[in-house]
Amino acid sequence: MNIRETTLSARIDGKAFAADVRTHVADHVAELNSEHGITPGLAVVLVGEDPASEVYVRNKARQTRETGMTGFEHKLSAETSQADLLALLARLNADPAVHGILVQLPLPRHIDTEAVLAAIDPAKDVDGFHISNVGLLGTGQKALVPCTPLGCLMMLRDRLGSLKGLNAVVVGRSNIVGRPMAQLLLRDDCTVTVAHRHSRDLAEICRGADILVVAVGRPGMIKGDWIKPGATVIDVGINRIEAEGGKTRLVGDVDFDAAARVAGAITPVPGGVGPMTIACLLSNTLTACCRAHGLPEPDGLTA
Numbered sequence: 001m002n003i004r005e006t007t008l009s010a011r012i013d014g015k016a017f018a019a020d021v022r023t024h025v026a027d028h029v030a031e032l033n034s035e036h037g038i039t040p041g042l043a044v045v046l047v048g049e050d051p052a053s054e055v056y057v058r059n060k061a062r063q064t065r066e067t068g069m070t071g072f073e074h075k076l077s078a079e080t081s082q083a084d085l086l087a088l089l090a091r092l093n094a095d096p097a098v099h100g101i102l103v104q105l106p107l108p109r110h111i112d113t114e115a116v117l118a119a120i121d122p123a124k125d126v127d128g129f130h131i132s133n134v135g136l137l138g139t140g141q142k143a144l145v146p147c148t149p150l151g152c153l154m155m156l157r158d159r160l161g162s163l164k165g166l167n168a169v170v171v172g173r174s175n176i177v178g179r180p181m182a183q184l185l186l187r188d189d190c191t192v193t194v195a196h197r198h199s200r201d202l203a204e205i206c207r208g209a210d211i212l213v214v215a216v217g218r219p220g221m222i223k224g225d226w227i228k229p230g231a232t233v234i235d236v237g238i239n240r241i242e243a244e245g246g247k248t249r250l251v252g253d254v255d256f257d258a259a260a261r262v263a264g265a266i267t268p269v270p271g272g273v274g275p276m277t278i279a280c281l282l283s284n285t286l287t288a289c290c291r292a293h294g295l296p297e298p299d300g301l302t303a
């Protein structure tokens with residue numbers, strides 16, 4: 001097999017996987033609607049005018065509609081006070097048509113993120129960032145699980161079947177990706193190492209990984225010779241870099257071409273973890289809606 005073929009066979013198609021998840025979600029939404037007259041609703045709150053955030057919010061809104069759910073978009077100015085944002089969240093918490101609430105991060109500096117996340121009803125916290133969902137996940141109980149790590153877990157299970165006993169290395173320990181990812185891998189019986197800025201000899205730590213999940217935000221920091229032959233590599237990083245002709249393009253945290261020659265499987269950027277994140281947001285909204293109505297949850301969509 002030549003290098004080109006090896007590269008292609010190692011690629012995990014997150015875009016296609018996400019489309020499958022959305023179809024599964026849409027089927028279940030249609031059933032909820034016809035059998036119970038229920039339509040799941042997702043409210044997305046964006047404070048300020050970050051262009052990248054606006055693209056995500058637009059994509060989320062479109063895919064929400066395409067799966068048959070109702071989308072509620074709240075775009076607030078960058079000067080919105082914390083009190084006004086909290087008042088909006090109180091209204092969304094009380095609204096029975098809203099089953100999921102997402103507040104796009106990061107928030108402007110004058111707003112206390114912890115206070116805002118704490119104000120979301122944990123049963124509607126489809127991002128899984130509320131302290132009670134974090135605690136439930138950390139103690140192995142039923143929770144709403146953060147979308148990005150959930151999407152990574154789905155791709156890993158699909159690729160590998162059981163993760164039991166595998167050495168998993170997570171690079172990055174943020175509340176939105178690294179930490180919950182480590183919890184999920186631990187729950188699936190991996191031996192988990194979490195690396196960060198102060199980790200010594202990161203290359204050597206990565207070389208021990210059967211599963212390597214990278215969520216740092218540094219383009220190409222993980223080199224090809226840091227990958228154990230046959231390992232499964234999940235690249236969460238989304239970095240916009242300068243490209244030829246004054247344009248920009250997206251790359252991950254892993255040197256894709258070099259890593260793909262060594263890895264057993266690897267997610268590309270774009271087209272890997274990103275689309276799965278949005279698909280999992282929709283599946284979390286469906287899960288929250290089923291739980292709110294005491295109805296059975298769809299199979300295969302939760303951790």
Ligand SMILES: NC(=O)C1=CN([C@@H]2O[C@H](COP(=O)(O)OP(=O)(O)OC[C@H]3O[C@@H](n4cnc5c(N)ncnc54)[C@H](OP(=O)(O)O)[C@@H]3O)[C@@H](O)[C@H]2O)C=CC1
Pocket residue numbers: 148171172173174175176177178195196197198199202215216217218236237238239273274277
């Ligand atoms: N595809 C998707 O759906 C999503 C993609 N992302 C992307 O994932 C990346 C990470 O996001 P996020 O977790 O929010 O980022 P954060 O900036 O919150 O966290 C980055 C982590 O990387 C660690 N780190 C930084 N430098 C190094 C280094 N040199 N060596 C080892 N570890 C290092 C930090 O360590 P320390 O804790 O010590 O500071 C920190 O834990 C970004 O590129 C982001 O855009 C994020 C969310 C969703």
Ligand SMILES: Nc1nc(=O)c2c([nH]1)NC[C@@H]1CN(c3ccc(C(=O)N[C@@H](CCC(=O)O)C(=O)O)cc3)C=[N+]21
Pocket residue numbers: 055056102103104105106127147148238250269270271272273274275277278
């Ligand atoms: N409360 C909150 N929850 C989040 O989940 C959250 C957030 N805030 N703030 C920002 C980050 C980032 N994030 C992404 C989602 C999808 C893509 C995605 O679909 N990316 C496409 C490319 C998109 C493009 O071309 O710009 C891809 O990787 O193929 C990327 C990044 C969610 N985040």
